[in-house]
Amino acid sequence: MTALQLIQGLNNALFVLIFGLVAVVAYRRRTRVTLDTALFFGALAFLVVEGPIAQLIGFPGGGVTTAIIALLVMALPYLMLRLLTDFTSVPLLVRSLTLGGLIAAAIVIVTTGTPLDPVAALFLIGYFVAVALYTALAFIRLSARSSGVTRRRTQAVAAGMGLFGLAILVAGGSIVAPAASGFVSGATQVLALAAAGSWLLGFAPPGRLRRYWQEPELRAFLERASTLPRLPTTDAILRELERGAGDSFGARAAIGLYDPNARALRFDNGHGALPPSVPEGSRFLAARVFAAQEAQFFPDAARAHPEQARAYRAAGVGAVLVAPISAGERRIGILEAFAEQQPVFSSDDLALAQLLADQAAVVLESRALIDEAARVKAQEEAAKLKEDFLSAAAHDLKTPLTTLLGQAQILEVRFGRDQTLAQHQPAVARVAREARRLSTLVDDLLDASRIEEGKLEVRREPADVAVVVRQVVERHRAGKQRIVLDAHDRLTGSVDRRRIDQLVDNLVENGLKYSADDTPVEVRAWRDDGEIHISVRDHGIGFPMTDLPHVFDRFHRAANVDARRYAGIGLGLYICRGIVAQHAGRIWVESTVGAGSTFHVTLPGAGDGKLN
Amino acid sequence: MTFGFERAGLSPDVPGTPHGGAHAGARSHPTEAAGTPILVVDDDPEILAMLRDFLEGEGFAIRTATNGAEALQALDQVAPALILLDMRMPVLDGWGFAARLRERQQAYPIIVMTAAQSAQRWAEEIGANGFIAKPFDVDELLQTIERHRRRNGRPN
Numbered sequence: 001m002t003a004l005q006l007i008q009g010l011n012n013a014l015f016v017l018i019f020g021l022v023a024v025v026a027y028r029r030r031t032r033v034t035l036d037t038a039l040f041f042g043a044l045a046f047l048v049v050e051g052p053i054a055q056l057i058g059f060p061g062g063g064v065t066t067a068i069i070a071l072l073v074m075a076l077p078y079l080m081l082r083l084l085t086d087f088t089s090v091p092l093l094v095r096s097l098t099l100g101g102l103i104a105a106a107i108v109i110v111t112t113g114t115p116l117d118p119v120a121a122l123f124l125i126g127y128f129v130a131v132a133l134y135t136a137l138a139f140i141r142l143s144a145r146s147s148g149v150t151r152r153r154t155q156a157v158a159a160g161m162g163l164f165g166l167a168i169l170v171a172g173g174s175i176v177a178p179a180a181s182g183f184v185s186g187a188t189q190v191l192a193l194a195a196a197g198s199w200l201l202g203f204a205p206p207g208r209l210r211r212y213w214q215e216p217e218l219r220a221f222l223e224r225a226s227t228l229p230r231l232p233t234t235d236a237i238l239r240e241l242e243r244g245a246g247d248s249f250g251a252r253a254a255i256g257l258y259d260p261n262a263r264a265l266r267f268d269n270g271h272g273a274l275p276p277s278v279p280e281g282s283r284f285l286a287a288r289v290f291a292a293q294e295a296q297f298f299p300d301a302a303r304a305h306p307e308q309a310r311a312y313r314a315a316g317v318g319a320v321l322v323a324p325i326s327a328g329e330r331r332i333g334i335l336e337a338f339a340e341q342q343p344v345f346s347s348d349d350l351a352l353a354q355l356l357a358d359q360a361a362v363v364l365e366s367r368a369l370i371d372e373a374a375r376v377k378a379q380e381e382a383a384k385l386k387e388d389f390l391s392a393a394a395h396d397l398k399t400p401l402t403t404l405l406g407q408a409q410i411l412e413v414r415f416g417r418d419q420t421l422a423q424h425q426p427a428v429a430r431v432a433r434e435a436r437r438l439s440t441l442v443d444d445l446l447d448a449s450r451i452e453e454g455k456l457e458v459r460r461e462p463a464d465v466a467v468v469v470r471q472v473v474e475r476h477r478a479g480k481q482r483i484v485l486d487a488h489d490r491l492t493g494s495v496d497r498r499r500i501d502q503l504v505d506n507l508v509e510n511g512l513k514y515s516a517d518d519t520p521v522e523v524r525a526w527r528d529d530g531e532i533h534i535s536v537r538d539h540g541i542g543f544p545m546t547d548l549p550h551v552f553d554r555f556h557r558a559a560n561v562d563a564r565r566y567a568g569i570g571l572g573l574y575i576c577r578g579i580v581a582q583h584a585g586r587i588w589v590e591s592t593v594g595a596g597s598t599f600h601v602t603l604p605g606a607g608d609g610k611l612n
Numbered sequence: 613m614t615f616g617f618e619r620a621g622l623s624p625d626v627p628g629t630p631h632g633g634a635h636a637g638a639r640s641h642p643t644e645a646a647g648t649p650i651l652v653v654d655d656d657p658e659i660l661a662m663l664r665d666f667l668e669g670e671g672f673a674i675r676t677a678t679n680g681a682e683a684l685q686a687l688d689q690v691a692p693a694l695i696l697l698d699m700r701m702p703v704l705d706g707w708g709f710a711a712r713l714r715e716r717q718q719a720y721p722i723i724v725m726t727a728a729q730s731a732q733r734w735a736e737e738i739g740a741n742g743f744i745a746k747p748f749d750v751d752e753l754l755q756t757i758e759r760h761r762r763r764n765g766r767p768n
Contacts (some may be wrong), residue, residue, distance in 0.1 A: 358664060391728060398727035402747040403658040409750045410666050439747045450729070457729050498732075 007189045014049040014196040019045035021204035031299055033086040040079040043072055067109055074105035077131035083136050088142055088341055101127040118175050125172035132165025149213035149348050156202030160195045167191035182216055217248050225359050229366035237367055242269060245356045248347060249337045256286055257333040267331060272315035283324050286334050295323035295354040299342045316340050323357035327365045335360055337381055394446050401439045408432035444571045448554060451578030458496045459583040462606060464499060465491040465532050469525045472504040487525040489531045492606040495583055503579045506572040507536040507599050515540025532603040539596040550590055552577040639731035649673035653683040655701040666750055680704030684712055692720055694761040699726045699734050710738035721760045
């Protein structure tokens with residue numbers, strides 16, 4: 001076997017291998033591109049294999065067979081151009097010329113028969129080389145527009161086209177210089193082998209090479225991605241991700257985030273191809289991929305989604321790549337890349353799109369976590385600030401009140417004892433009383449704020465509620481004899497004495513305030529089925545029905561209350577409810593306008609309740 | 613450090629106000645007045661002045677301090693019958709003061725006197741004998757002091 005034969009054998013094997021690979025791809029994904037590729041390499045493989053097989057089976061190389069083979073050879077330039085038109089736009093003139101060339105070649109071959117006369121042969125070779133070089137140049141231009149692995153693959157294809165054209169050119173040399181046919185044959189074989197090698201790398205690169213080609217771009221994207229979660233806003237992150245993905249594809253990219261409330265994908269940057277909101281379950285390509293949760297390539301967006309065809313055309317979108325962005329079970333959104341033309345190698349781009357989408361998911365999830373952490377921190381800080389403010393306000397308001405109240409009370413006693421000052425004693429007493437009232441108001445405001453914040457401090461310990469109720473009533477009876485008390489003995493519960501004192505005090509105060517001086521205010525305390533029950537009944541103005549649901553609301557004052565006659569800011573009952581809630585008790589009111597109100601409070605009793 | 617005490621003043625022999633104690637006649641403490649003062653610790657000078665006016669009027673000897681550190685210095689000189697202790701103070705607060713007292717293995721009746729809603733909890737935290745919430749009625753303060761003060765050097 002000579003070196004030439006070895007090269008030829010290798011060559012043949014390589015063409016058959018490439019055909020096998022692209023045929024498998026074409027079988028798996030029957031698109032125009034894969035079929036055209038298979039057709040082109042099928043023709044090549046047939047041409048290289050036909051000779052040896054015909055020799056092997058002793059098939060006589062008749063004129064018809066030779067003519068068919070010659071026609072098939074001349075079909076190659078047309079197939080190359082057809083392959084090119086699948087990826088990029090080719091001027092009509094070029095397409096027409098190529099088709100014309102094919103027809104002319106067919107006519108020449110059929111009419112003159114083989115062997116061709118040298119002039120016709122030179123014409124055919126010129127045609128062949130011209131188309132091959134045009135195709136090679138077009139692929140080089142394509143590679144300049146694309147990036148990453150696609151760029152490398154396009155370059156390899158361009159090299160293959162160029163080398164193949166060169167091989168034909170050199171083969172044509174034997175017509176011009178028949179003497180050098182040995183050298184020409186060898187050079188042709190070597191060039192054809194190089195072309196085949198280039199095509200193999202271009203059309204069916206081994207996985208390792210593919211990853212190697214992909215790496216620099218991915219690395220650049222990942223390096224940038226690691227800094228993205230720290231960008232100031234999610235929008236800024238989305239724009240960066242879109243830019244990164246677009247650069248990686250050499251196309252425009254958009255990211256849509258899923259909004260569970262609207263049940264739609266939201267796009268800020270749809271490039272005119274997508275509306276700002278794409279409903280879940282709609283026919284939009286984004287919605288379809290979001291539902292399927294699998295990356296998809298749509299070579300012709302207008303055909304895949306005809307309702308939207310006009311928008312796609314207006315936006316200059318031919319092909320669309322869509323990949324779902326999800327983190328585990330959580331569906332975050334989708335990544336969509338728009339290209340004017342079908343990308344040369346959609347299978348690689350599909351894998352890349354999914355990779356970028358996965359990376360986007362990581363970035364967005366990190367961002368969500370950072371946001372969540374910041375939100376929790378801000379909330380804690382706000383709560384802390386409010387609490388700090390409350391305790392600072394409590395301290396700062398109460399400190400001067402302490403002096404004011406104390407000093408007024410000291411003077412009140414001294415004035416009462418001194419003959420010369422006795423006439424001023426009521427005035428000082430008034431100061432003391434008002435200081436006490438101011439202090440109560442401050443307490444109410446602070447307590448109401450604490451209840452609102454859920455920060456009312458209640459220290460429950462076993463105590464006799466009856467004693468507390470009795471104390472409150474005694475305190476009020478000092479001036480008002482109309483309070484009637486009916487309290488059972490030993491109403492032991494787990495309570496905060498001071499808070500229960502405050503509660504009963506508020507209710508008694510309320511009853512006294514809204515009823516006439518000659519009517520009784522009845523305070524009862526008893527044990528009822530293990531619970532401690534306290535009621536405060538007055539025969540005063542009562543509440544209208546419409547006010548009943550709001551009686552315990554903050555700042556609520558009933559419609560029939562004349563604000564000028566009854567002072568108050570409407571916090572007493574709100575605080576009562578807060579205190580009762582902290583004791584796991586209940587509070588309610590029964591009322592009739594003009595007949596009076598009865599407030600009821602129940603508190604959980606101590607364990608021995610049922611025995612009493 | 614000499615700040616505070618001379619200025620705040622220990623005045624065992626100064627009688628009450630010109631008009632006598634606010635509640636003079638109702639109660640009198642002739643023996644304690646000379647020997648065992650009440651130590652009042654509060655960072656607010658107005659409250660200190662008001663309490664001095666009131667308690668001296670009641671016949672008590674008073675020693676004042678504006679923070680925990682001053683109070684500790686005062687304790688080097690006198691053994692009070694009772695300490696009225698504000699909690700939130702600069703330099704050394706109520707908790708710090710109580711901790712230092714424990715370190716020094718000294719024990720006096722303490723009444724926590726604070727405007728915070730946590731008065732009772734704080735009192736328990738530092739192992740005080742009682743608490744009174746600001747603002748208070750002076751009668752109530754007097755009752756609390758009577759309940760807890762040490763008489764003639766012995767715990768009540």
